[in-house]
Amino acid sequence: MANEQNKIELQVVTPERHILSEDVESVEMPGKDGYLGILPGHAPLLTEMGFGILTYRKGSEIRSLTVLGGYAEVLPQRVIVLAEAAERIEEIDRQRAQAALDRAKANLPGANATEADWDATNAAIARATVRLEAAGKGSGAGATASREMEHSNA
Numbered sequence: 551m552a553n554e555q556n557k558i559e560l561q562v563v564t565p566e567r568h569i570l571s572e573d574v575e576s577v578e579m580p581g582k583d584g585y586l587g588i589l590p591g592h593a594p595l596l597t598e599m600g601f602g603i604l605t606y607r608k609g610s611e612i613r614s615l616t617v618l619g620g621y622a623e624v625l626p627q628r629v630i631v632l633a634e635a636a637e638r639i640e641e642i643d644r645q646r647a648q649a650a651l652d653r654a655k656a657n658l659p660g661a662n663a664t665e666a667d668w669d670a671t672n673a674a675i676a677r678a679t680v681r682l683e684a685a686g687k688g689s690g691a692g693a694t695a696s697r698e699m700e701h702s703n704a
């Protein structure tokens with residue numbers, strides 16, 4: 551019932567696959583400049599995504615997934631996230647994320663490193679850290695959006 555006025559149709563896709571398509575009541579997602587809280591009727595906007603945990607509420611359940619870069623379009627009754635990478639919590643391979651974090655930290659750019667080298671290292675560390683944080687939250691139950699939500703129906 552995507553057209554109900556009190557719902558948001560949330561879609562999350564990556565270049566590789568379709569992750570999620572659900573009718574939800576609210577979304578909190580990691581924009582490039584901080585978390586955005588979205589309720590039905592939100593003003594349209596386009597935003598670049600940061601690396602973080604997207605949380606949405608569906609009925610009494612709060613669920614989470616990782617979102618690692620990309621873009622999002624917000625419309626009053628729809629949110630479309632085109633993520634560079636995204637994973638449902640239960641898909642996250644914790645050991646792989648820990649290995650990625652250890653590898654990035656063990657291979658920090660040297661004295662002649664460029665800004666691009668540091669950007670790549672920092673991004674790898676950020677991706678792994680978000681995955682480990684998300685995996686630590688379990689299936690998302692109880693992962694109530696604790697961050698302040700900038701709810702806006704503007």
Ligand code: ATP
Nearest residue numbers: 635636637641642643644646647650674677678681
């Ligand atoms: P790695 O070095 O382990 O590949 P990465 O941060 O370089 O990590 P990405 O380039 O962000 O990986 O992702 C490549 C693909 O692998 C994406 O489809 C992403 O969802 C998936 N992926 C990466 N790390 C994990 C993980 N820890 N658990 C599950 N899927 C992962």
